[in-house]
Amino acid sequence: MLKRIFSYMKQYKKYAFLALFCIAVEAVLELMVPMIMADLIDTGVATGDERYIYQKGFQMVLCAAAALVLGIGSARFAALAGQGLGANLREAEYEKLQSYSFANIDHFRVSSIVTRLTSDVTNIQNAVSTGMRPFGRSPVMLIFATGVAFSINSTLALVFFVALPVLAVLLICIIVNVRPLYSKMQFAIDRMNRTIQENLTAVRVVKAYVRGDYEIAKFEEANLNLKKESEKAFGIAVLNMPAMQFVMYATILSLLLFGGYLIHEGRLGIGELTGFLSYVLLILNSLMMMSNVFLMMTRSLASGARILEVIDEKIDLTDENAKDISVERGEIEFDHVWFKYKEEAKEYVLSDVSFHIKAGQTVGIIGQTGAAKTTLVQLIPRLYDTVRGTVKVDGVDVKNYPMQHLRDAIAMVLQKNTLFSGTMLDNLKWGDENASMTEIEEACRIACVDEFIDRLQDGYQTEMGQGGVNVSGGQKQRLCIARAILKKPKVLILDDSTSAVDTATESRIREGLAEKLPDMTKIIIAQRISSVRHADQIIILDGGRVSGIGTHESLLASNRIYQEIYESQKEGADL
Incomplete structure (x- = not known):
């Protein structure tokens, strides 16, 4: 594991070697000081030779000054190596996360991923930055000082043969007991981060339901759990x-x-005893530093295992069958598709789904809550893969398209709209970072963003805030539709993305899409029949199965589920 972790040091290895070199030479210089001091006492002081005393004193000052310079250099190089390793580990984790499918992300909690990117990486980089000095000094000082101690008096040096085994046994007992506790402590950090994340994400709900006291109690529980696990781990480590x-x-x-x-x-x-005691202190200090290194390594191993879990996660969606092709028209076909989120799940979310959408058609998908409408459209850009059956775009299995090309050709406005911190213009340019203002304004007209943008003080330069808190739900939906239009996709999927928009505005958006983008295949998931009644065809989903396909008129005449939805919405309108 350590070999793999340190393989991410890459271009910073030179700093690690320079740090170790400085540390080793510094240790040798420090070890020479007691030898010079012993000689100064036994020869210079004993004989009263002032010239000899000054000579040896000057040698001690030179050794100390050189050791100081090397110590500063080693600290700088060790910091560069440690921080570089941490940066590369975070980058490797983040790059791997970008290749995750939804199924991969489901294996980890978001709070746990954040902890692995921050706290766990910090543990490793700190172990390198602060642990390299004792790691480099200890072996040099131990070997050199032990050799000199034996050369001074081999009888006294035999005491080490009793002390070292005792120390080794104590250290092994501490490490064996503390290692699993470090893992538990990191999981406790995960839990506390999850509590904080949930509270901040849902702060409006917490305020609306006056559940602040409940959230405080929940945080206190997670905080006390972290405190308890930390006390256990550090309580043994400090021994x-x-x-x-x-x-x-x-x-x-x-x-x-x-x-x-x-x-x-x-x-x-x-003088020999004085020098011998100096070397004994050096030996024991080196052993103390080495034991601290072992403790830091123990914690780093626990964090390293968690980091490698993220990096080693097997990606279930790959381009191994991809060919050099791209989507040209936007024709879609589902051929006896079956799907479930986990292999061990007993029931399928989608069962034997088959239908055909011609390029340029507008298709509505409707059904009761939990009918798997969102799951269905997520199979088109390969956010998930089918378990059985085939999803085809332009007559080609989606698995044969490079995922980047496939997803570039398909724009999805998800059920949960997301805006990023930055200006409105920054958010719109997610669709096309090179889009001109003319193209942006046209997309905003189609999505009816132009109806409210003039009322904003800074127009396109208005700051959205985190998650788009500066705009309403309906405005956020329209911005997300405009962003998707700027992508110029072959297929546009609107996943209940006009639910917060009034029917008049929704009608204008629908008319704008039909008039300005007639060749684009449009799939509209909706709860309201009014949102899809003008579609070329409507697909009824019921319990993950296709219950009926047809126009509004044909389904109203023949499909029981569609009739029930229509009547319930009609009654609601009448009221």
Whole structure:
């Protein structure tokens, strides 16, 4: 896993190697200081040689100054490597998300994806930025200091053979217990983010139903759960420091005890013991740093596994059967289509659906709530794939079109209208970023956007706000229709996208589409019969099956479901 994660460092690897080089040389320079100091004491101080003392002192200052410069360089290079790795991981995740189908997105909660793009990546980049220094210093200091310690006095150095196994056992116990807790902590962050996201997205509903107290209680529950999981994880992780200090001070006391005895016996000099203790502290500090690296790596592994789940998600919609073709006319055919969202689902959402739409026709799709009208049209641009049967555009299976070309030729105004932060012009240009103002104004006339745009203070430069909060529901629907028209598609799908528009405006939009875009195939999903009664043909869906196909007059004469819908809406109008 670590190999795959670090493969995303790419162009920042040079900074990682430079950081490790600076860290290694800095560690060697620091390790030379105690050797020089021991020599200064045992030779210079013991003999009273001032010239020798100044010489060794100057060497210590040079080593310290060089180590300082290298330390600054290593910190900078490590930061560049860590932040670069984090940026590449986020980019890889986000690029993969853009290739997800709706089914892939359904595998993850949105809040979880956000956490994996932010918190989990931050854990890894911080582990690199702050962990590279101890990771580079520890092995150098440990090997070098241990070698020097044995060269000073091999008898005293035997104390390490007791201290190291004790420390290793304590560290392994901590890591084994803390690793699963880090995963639980990240899932707790997911849950808290989900609570916040839901509350902010539905803030108007919360205010309307006066459910602020309920939302606060729900957040407190998620927040306390995160607090509890964090306390468990960090409560075990912080045991690393007491364990290290226990071993460190026990080792120092043992060395002072045996060292004093050896000095008393005349087998060890005071300068040697001083230098030996300096190296002991370096060894123990290097072990402490190494244990911290292991803890950071443990948390990074938990985050890395979550990131790789997003990157490794198998895309169920691919271009493996695609040919170099594009949509020319917009003719659509469903040939015995069956569909369900999950393979393990017992019932099909769509069952044996067959119909044919000629290029340039206007077709209405109507049916009761839950009849799978939206699901049906989502199969045309391959937002989902059929389980059985074939969806054809211009007589070609949609799986044989490159998805980009297919979706460029089909414009959908979804049931849930979405506008992005930015100006109205920015939103309209989502349909065609190179569209001229003449084309934009024409699209706005067809969608009846021109009826209200003049009333806005800044016109096309009006800021939409997040989600288009500065316009009404009906205005938002008309803007989305204009955006789709600017795409100049061969097929235009309106998924109940005039539900918030009055019937007079809806009629003008319908007439504008028929008059200005006669060659475009238009599919209109609606709840109101008035929205589709002028269509060339109307498809009745009932429980995921086609109940009838025909014109308004033929269906009114022969189809029971259409008659019931018509009568209920007629009664409502009469009232």
